[in-house]
Amino acid sequence: xKKPNIVFYFSDQQRYDTCSCYGQKLPITPHLDALxxxxxxxxxxFSPQPVCGPCRAIFQTGLFATTTGCFxxxxxxxxxxxxIAHYLQDxxxxxxxIGKWHLAxxxxxxxxxxxxxxxxxxxxxxRGGYNGFWRVSDVLEFTSNGFGGYVFDEHMNxxxxxxxxxxxxxxxxxxxxxxxxxxxxxxxxxxxxxxxHQNDAHHYQGPKGSKGKYKDYxxxxxxxxxxxxxxxxxxxxxxxxxxxxxxxxGRLIEKLxxxxxxxxTYIIFTSDHGSHxxxxxxxxxxxxxxxxxxxxxxxxxxxxxxxxxxRYVGGKVIEDLVSTGSIAKTILSMAGIEVGDAMIGExxxxxxxxxxxxxxxxVYAQISESRVGRAIRTDRYLYAVYAPNxxxxxxxxxxxxxxxxxxxxxxxxxxxxxxxxxxxxxHAKMELRKxxxxxxxxxxxxxxxxxxxxxxxxxGC
Numbered sequence: 537x538k539k540p541n542i543v544f545y546f547s548d549q550q551r552y553d554t555c556s557c558y559g560q561k562l563p564i565t566p567h568l569d570a571l572x573x574x575x576x577x578x579x580x581x582f583s584p585q586p587v588c589g590p591c592r593a594i595f596q597t598g599l600f601a602t603t604t605g606c607f608x609x610x611x612x613x614x615x616x617x618x619x620i621a622h623y624l625q626d627x628x629x630x631x632x633x634i635g636k637w638h639l640a641x642x643x644x645x646x647x648x649x650x651x652x653x654x655x656x657x658x659x660x661x662x663r664g665g666y667n668g669f670w671r672v673s674d675v676l677e678f679t680s681n682g683f684g685g686y687v688f689d690e691h692m693n694x695x696x697x698x699x700x701x702x703x704x705x706x707x708x709x710x711x712x713x714x715x716x717x718x719x720x721x722x723x724x725x726x727x728x729x730x731x732x733h734q735n736d737a738h739h740y741q742g743p744k745g746s747k748g749k750y751k752d753y754x755x756x757x758x759x760x761x762x763x764x765x766x767x768x769x770x771x772x773x774x775x776x777x778x779x780x781x782x783x784x785x786g787r788l789i790e791k792l793x794x795x796x797x798x799x800x801t802y803i804i805f806t807s808d809h810g811s812h813x814x815x816x817x818x819x820x821x822x823x824x825x826x827x828x829x830x831x832x833x834x835x836x837x838x839x840x841x842x843x844x845x846x847r848y849v850g851g852k853v854i855e856d857l858v859s860t861g862s863i864a865k866t867i868l869s870m871a872g873i874e875v876g877d878a879m880i881g882e883x884x885x886x887x888x889x890x891x892x893x894x895x896x897x898x899v900y901a902q903i904s905e906s907r908v909g910r911a912i913r914t915d916r917y918l919y920a921v922y923a924p925n926x927x928x929x930x931x932x933x934x935x936x937x938x939x940x941x942x943x944x945x946x947x948x949x950x951x952x953x954x955x956x957x958x959x960x961x962x963h964a965k966m967e968l969r970k971x972x973x974x975x976x977x978x979x980x981x982x983x984x985x986x987x988x989x990x991x992x993x994x995x996g997c
């Protein structure tokens with residue numbers, strides 16, 4: 537029996553609430569909504585690391601960013617790291633990768649990398665094992681903008697494209713599928729950069745007409761309560777970019793159907809992290825930098841996650857909290873490859889099958905660049921800590937943390953009132969602190985000290 541094909545299609549910096557199946561009122565994601573009705577939607581999915589490069593390293597390896605060393609951007613994936621591409625190719629799969637890689641250049645933050653592939657072709661040894669179809673830029677926002685640019689192919693040739701960028705990345709995916717001969721199962725990754733803000737333009741670039749088409753948007757409640765940051769100006773284009781990501785998901789699905797392989801193909805849709813639109817980067821604990829992500833709040837960590845194919849059918853909605861750090865292990869399981877404790881997370885199919893009796897309903901995240909931070913999210917609480925005087929762009933971890941924030945989501949779903957020093961919640965905080973220390977030990981193999989943050993109080997503790 538032939539193994540299933542697998543498509544991993546993900547966006548960049550897309551909030552979960554941009555999708556109609558997660559509550560968006562405007563018709564932004566009709567194709568994802570239809571996929572969710574056929575497959576499985578994970579209502580509470582969270583990124584394990586809300587920064588582009590580190591999250592991609594986790595997607596590729598199933599390892600925490602502190603394990604691979606890719607704890608921030610401009611950290612190359614070590615050449616000897618075994619990725620999902622290696623596993624799949626060893627098991628008879630053809631692989632293809634399209635879009636943003638962000639795991640080849642290496643150097644200091646905010647400086648020209650010493651190993652620099654930001655605007656040049658990535659050599660084969662730095663492609664994480666992918667040896668097939670390749671239409672990639674290491675930092676796609678540096679080789680293109682929303683309306684044109686270039687990537688490189690598997691032979692290191694430059695491929696210029698003109699048109700809306702999300703359309704062009706999808707065109708490459710369709711090119712791969714048009715040339716697919718069905719001799720082997722395939723694993724296709726489409727790493728869209730939309731709706732990520734365009735760095736050199738300092739704003740989100742939706743397709744032409746977005747400002748008018750999506751002028752009737754309603755800001756999410758957290759942004760509304762916090763003043764919106766730059767969302768009041770940027771949200772129509774942001775939604776326009778999300779709509780294009782969805783439109784091209786639809787084109788990909790149609791091509792799979794046209795070739796008669798849709799029913800033989802798993803499709804995974806998610807995003808690397810969300811966006812807080814400059815509303816969560818003004819606190820006193822910022823030690824590094826941030827613009828739209830790099831925080832433990834749901835605005836950055838909560839993402840859409842829909843899977844369709846195999847056991848992921850029937851329009852099921854999973855309410856349990858899950859981490860997208862589980863995607864690598866889940867992809868390999870789809871291909872019949874079991875890796876056990878060699879990867880973090882869980883095979884998400886076990887939750888779909890109802891095998892949840894022994895799992896703890898919580899997720900864990902590492903925060904970098906804006907601070908050295910760690911966080912635990914349960915169905916009721918968010919609790920986060922930070923390392924004082926440690927720049928998140930320089931240090932991957934710490935032996936010492938203090939309280940950053942805590943929220944009671946049953947009363948404060950938009951995470952507006954920090955209760956980390958509220959004596960009423962002392963018992964809950966201490967239990968969360970214990971759980972968080974266990975996560976840190978299991979992920980980094982180190983015992984840490986976590987204490988109250990006395991620096992925030994004029995009289996100390």
